[in-house]
Amino acid sequence: MKxxxxxxQIARELDVSISTVSKALRNSAEISDDTKQKVQAFAxxxxxxxxxxxxxxxxxxxNTIGIIIPEIVHHFFSKVISGVELVANKRGYxxxxxxxxxxxxxxxxxxxxxxxxxxxxxxxxxxxxxxKLQDYHHFNETMTQGMPIVMFDRVVSEVKCDKVIVDDxxxxxxxxxxxxxxxxxxxxxxxxxxxxSVGKLRTQGYLEALEEHQMxxxxxxxxxxxxxxxxxxxxEALEKEIEQLFQSNPKLDGVFAVNEIYALLAMKVARKLGxxxxxxxxxxxxxxxxxxKHATPSLTTVSQHAQQMGEKAxxxxxxxxxxxxxxxxxxxxxVVITTDLVERESTK
Amino acid sequence: MKxxxxxxQIARELDVSISTVSKALRNSAEISDDTKQKVQAFAxxxxxxxxxxxxxxxxxxxNTIGIIIPEIVHHFFSKVISGVELVANKRGYxxxxxxxxxxxxxxxxxxxxxxxxxxxxxxxxxxxxxxKLQDYHHFNETMTQGMPIVMFDRVVSEVKCDKVIVDDxxxxxxxxxxxxxxxxxxxxxxxxxxxxSVGKLRTQGYLEALEEHQMxxxxxxxxxxxxxxxxxxxxEALEKEIEQLFQSNPKLDGVFAVNEIYALLAMKVARKLGxxxxxxxxxxxxxxxxxxKHATPSLTTVSQHAQQMGEKAxxxxxxxxxxxxxxxxxxxxxVVITTDLVERESTK
DNA sequence: GAAAGTCACGAAAACGTTTTCGTGTTAAGA
DNA sequence: TCTTAACACGAAAACGTTTTCGTGACTTTC
Numbered sequence: 001m002k003x004x005x006x007x008x009q010i011a012r013e014l015d016v017s018i019s020t021v022s023k024a025l026r027n028s029a030e031i032s033d034d035t036k037q038k039v040q041a042f043a044x045x046x047x048x049x050x051x052x053x054x055x056x057x058x059x060x061x062x063n064t065i066g067i068i069i070p071e072i073v074h075h076f077f078s079k080v081i082s083g084v085e086l087v088a089n090k091r092g093y094x095x096x097x098x099x100x101x102x103x104x105x106x107x108x109x110x111x112x113x114x115x116x117x118x119x120x121x122x123x124x125x126x127x128x129x130x131x132k133l134q135d136y137h138h139f140n141e142t143m144t145q146g147m148p149i150v151m152f153d154r155v156v157s158e159v160k161c162d163k164v165i166v167d168d169x170x171x172x173x174x175x176x177x178x179x180x181x182x183x184x185x186x187x188x189x190x191x192x193x194x195x196x197s198v199g200k201l202r203t204q205g206y207l208e209a210l211e212e213h214q215m216x217x218x219x220x221x222x223x224x225x226x227x228x229x230x231x232x233x234x235x236e237a238l239e240k241e242i243e244q245l246f247q248s249n250p251k252l253d254g255v256f257a258v259n260e261i262y263a264l265l266a267m268k269v270a271r272k273l274g275x276x277x278x279x280x281x282x283x284x285x286x287x288x289x290x291x292x293k294h295a296t297p298s299l300t301t302v303s304q305h306a307q308q309m310g311e312k313a314x315x316x317x318x319x320x321x322x323x324x325x326x327x328x329x330x331x332x333x334x335v336v337i338t339t340d341l342v343e344r345e346s347t348k
Numbered sequence: 349m350k351x352x353x354x355x356x357q358i359a360r361e362l363d364v365s366i367s368t369v370s371k372a373l374r375n376s377a378e379i380s381d382d383t384k385q386k387v388q389a390f391a392x393x394x395x396x397x398x399x400x401x402x403x404x405x406x407x408x409x410x411n412t413i414g415i416i417i418p419e420i421v422h423h424f425f426s427k428v429i430s431g432v433e434l435v436a437n438k439r440g441y442x443x444x445x446x447x448x449x450x451x452x453x454x455x456x457x458x459x460x461x462x463x464x465x466x467x468x469x470x471x472x473x474x475x476x477x478x479x480k481l482q483d484y485h486h487f488n489e490t491m492t493q494g495m496p497i498v499m500f501d502r503v504v505s506e507v508k509c510d511k512v513i514v515d516d517x518x519x520x521x522x523x524x525x526x527x528x529x530x531x532x533x534x535x536x537x538x539x540x541x542x543x544x545s546v547g548k549l550r551t552q553g554y555l556e557a558l559e560e561h562q563m564x565x566x567x568x569x570x571x572x573x574x575x576x577x578x579x580x581x582x583x584e585a586l587e588k589e590i591e592q593l594f595q596s597n598p599k600l601d602g603v604f605a606v607n608e609i610y611a612l613l614a615m616k617v618a619r620k621l622g623x624x625x626x627x628x629x630x631x632x633x634x635x636x637x638x639x640x641k642h643a644t645p646s647l648t649t650v651s652q653h654a655q656q657m658g659e660k661a662x663x664x665x666x667x668x669x670x671x672x673x674x675x676x677x678x679x680x681x682x683v684v685i686t687t688d689l690v691e692r693e694s695t696k
Numbered sequence: 697g698a699a700a701g702t703c704a705c706g707a708a709a710a711c712g713t714t715t716t717c718g719t720g721t722t723a724a725g726a
Numbered sequence: 727t728c729t730t731a732a733c734a735c736g737a738a739a740a741c742g743t744t745t746t747c748g749t750g751a752c753t754t755t756c
Contacts, residue, residue, distance in 0.1 A: 402742035
C-alpha cells in the first residue's frame with residue numbers, strides 16, 4: 001500500500017528541487033529540455049497526480065460545488081442533480097451533496113459544514129420547514145462571506161441571489177385551460193398549504209385560468225393538503241380526503257393536482273367511484289416524474305424540465321465563480337424555465 | 349463581502365501568536381484562562397470556523413467519502429445514497445457524488461478525479477459497460493494506493509474489497525416459489541442479458557425454484573432483454589417483445605420480472621390482451637421502487653432494502669477508514685442484505 | 697541566593713502545491 | 727580580459743491548520 005507520490009519525493013529521487021519538478025511538469029520555459037524529459041518520464045512512470053487538497057488550499061478554491069436539497073429520493077430532485085452534475089463535470093467541478101430532509105436545522109448544519117472551505121458555492125432548494133419559519137439568515141450569512149448561492153424551485157424574494165424557477169403560474173394556467181377547452185365544467189384543484197411558494201403560484205394559475213373563462217372559482221373545489229405530513233406515510237388519509245372531494249362535488253369532471261401523487265390518487269379514487277378517466281373525469285398533474293409516464297391511464301402532466309433547471313443553475317453558479325466578481329455591481333438574475341404540457345391518456 | 353476569518357488574523361488582532369490562538373480555541377492547558385477567554389470571545393464574535401481544506405491537508409484525510417454510481421435518477425440508487433448520507437453525516441463525513449452514466453470511461457475519469465486527495469474512500473456500483481468489458485484495473489489501482497473501496501449491488505469477484513449485496517438468488521427464488529404456491533403452472537421470466545451479475549443470479553433463483561417443484565424450465569418462457577439500450581427510450585420495442593412472449597405462450601399464468609419496468613409492462617400487455625391481473629396472470633417484480641407501490645394493480649415485489657444497503661456500505665467504509673488498518677491482515681467482508689417479498693395486488 | 701521547577705507563550709515545521717525572486721554558471725560582446 | 731546577458735535552477739513564501747519543542751519570566755525550595 002504505497003501512498004500517492006508527491007513532488008517532494010520526485011525531487012529527492014531525481015536530485016533536483018521541488019520547484020524544478022513543478023515547473024518541469026507544467027512545461028515551464030525556465031527548465032531545460034533534458035530536465036523536463038527526465039522529470040516527466042519519471043512522473044508518468046509513477047503516475048503522479050497533483051494533490052487536489054493542496055491545490056485547493058493554495059488557490060483558495062476547491063472546484064467543488066455543494067448541493068443542498070430536501071431529499072434525494074425524489075424524481076424531481078435527482079433529475080436536478082443529474083443536470084448539475086452534467087455541466088459541473090464538463091466544466092471541471094465536483095459535486096458534493098447535503099440533504100436537509102425538509103428540516104431547518106439540518107439545512108443550517110449542512111451548509112455550515114460545507115461553507116468552511118469545502119466548496120466554492122451552493123445550489124440549493126429550501127426545506128419546507130425553512131419556508132415555514134421564514135428564517136433565512138444562514139443564506140444571507142453565507143453570501144456575505146463571499147460564497148455565491150443559486151436557488152432553484154423553492155425560492156423566496158427575501159434572499160437576494162441568482163435563481164432558477166419554473167413558471168409555476170403559467171404552467172398551472174396552461175393545464176387548467178386545457179381542461180376547460182376539453183370541456184370540463186367543474187374543475188377541482190388539489191394543492192398544498194400556502195407556505196410552499198410553489199403551491200401558491202400554481203393555485204393562482206388555476207384561478208386565473210378559470211377567471212379568463214368566466215368560471216367563478218368555488219371554495220369547495222379546492223382541496224388544500226397539509227404537507228407537513230410525509231405523504232408516503234399517510235396515503236390512506238390522503239385518499240380519504242380526495243374521495244370526500246369527489247363525493248361532495250358529484251359534477252366534478254376535471255382535476256388539476258400540484259404533484260404526481262395527488263393526481264394518481266385522484267385517478268384511483270375516480271376509478272373506485274366508477275368514473276372513467278378521461279371520459280368522465282380528466283386529470284392533469286404537475287412534475288415530469290416517472291409515475292405519470294407509467295400510470296394507467298398514463299397521466300397528462302405539466303413538465304418542469306428538472307434536468308434543465310439543474311443545468312442552468314450550475315451554469316449560473318460557475319459563471320459567477322469564474323467571473324472576477326467585482327463585489328460592487330452584484331446583479332442577480334432569475335431564470336424562468338418554461339413548462340410544457342405533456343399530453344397523455346388522462347385527458348381527451 | 350468579507351472573507352472568512354483565519355487564525356492568523358485573530359492572532360494579529362489580539363497581538364498574540366498563531367499557536368496561542370489555536371491552543372486557546374482548543375482549550376489547551378498551556379494557555380492561561382485570561383488569554384483563553386479573550387481569544388474565544390473574539391473568535392465567537394467573528395464566527396471563526398477552522399478551514400476544512402487546511403485541516404484536510406494537515407491531517408491527510410478529508411472526512412469525505414465518494415460515491416460513484418451509474419445514474420442518480422433511479423429510485424434504487426438514490427435510496428442507497430440516502431442511506432450512505434445518513435450514516436456518513438452521523439459520523440462526521442461528507443458525501444461527494446460522481447455519475448458514470450453506465451460508461452466505463454466516465455467511471456474511470458470520475459474515480460481519478462476524486463482519488464487525488466479529495467476523498468478518503470469510495471462506495472460504488474459498477475457501470476454496465478465496465479461489467480461487459482471486465483476491466484477492473486482502476487479499482488485495483490485505487491486500492492493499492494491505500495484508498496479503500498466498498499462495492500454494492502453490482503459486484504465482481506475479481507475485485508477484492510468489502511461488498512454489500514442483495515441475496516438476488518434467494519429473492520428470486522422466494523418470488524417464484526410464491527407464484528408456484530399461488531397455483532401458477534407456466535411462469536415466465538423477464539430478465540436481462542447475463543453480463544450483469546445481478547440478472548444472472550436472479551435467473552438462477554428462478555430456475556432453482558422451478559426445479560424444487562419439479563417444473564422443468566422452458567426456454568420459450570425466458571425472455572432476455574438486451575439492456576445496452578436505454579429502456580426509457582425503447583419502451584415500445586420492449587412492450588412488443590413482451591407481447592410476443594404472451595402470445596407464444598397462451599397458457600402463461602405467472603410472470604417474474606427482474607425489475608419494475610418489465611413487470612409493469614407485463615401487466616400492461618396482459619391487460620391489453622384481456623387478461624386480468626392477478627386472476628389470469630400473477631406478476632412479481634424486483635426492486636422496491638415507487639412505481640410498484642402506485643401501479644394499478646399495485647405490484648408485488650421483492651424488496652431490496654436499498655437504504656439499508658447504503659447504510660451498511662457506509663458503516664463498512666468508515667469502519668475501515670477509522671481502524672488503524674494494519675495493511676497486512678486485510679480481510680474483506682461481504683454483507684448480504686436479505687430481501688423481503690412485499691405482497692400487493694398483482695398476486696393472489 | 698542559587699538551583700530547580702512551573703507557567704505561558706512563541707517559533708517553526710509539516711501537509712503538497714505554485715510562483716516570485718534570487719543566484720551561480722556559461723556564453724557572447726566590447 | 728572584463729562586463730553583460732541568457733540560461734537553468736533553487737530558496738522561500740504562501741495557502742490555514744496543529745503540534746512539538748524551546749525559552750524567558752517567575753516562583754519555589756533548601
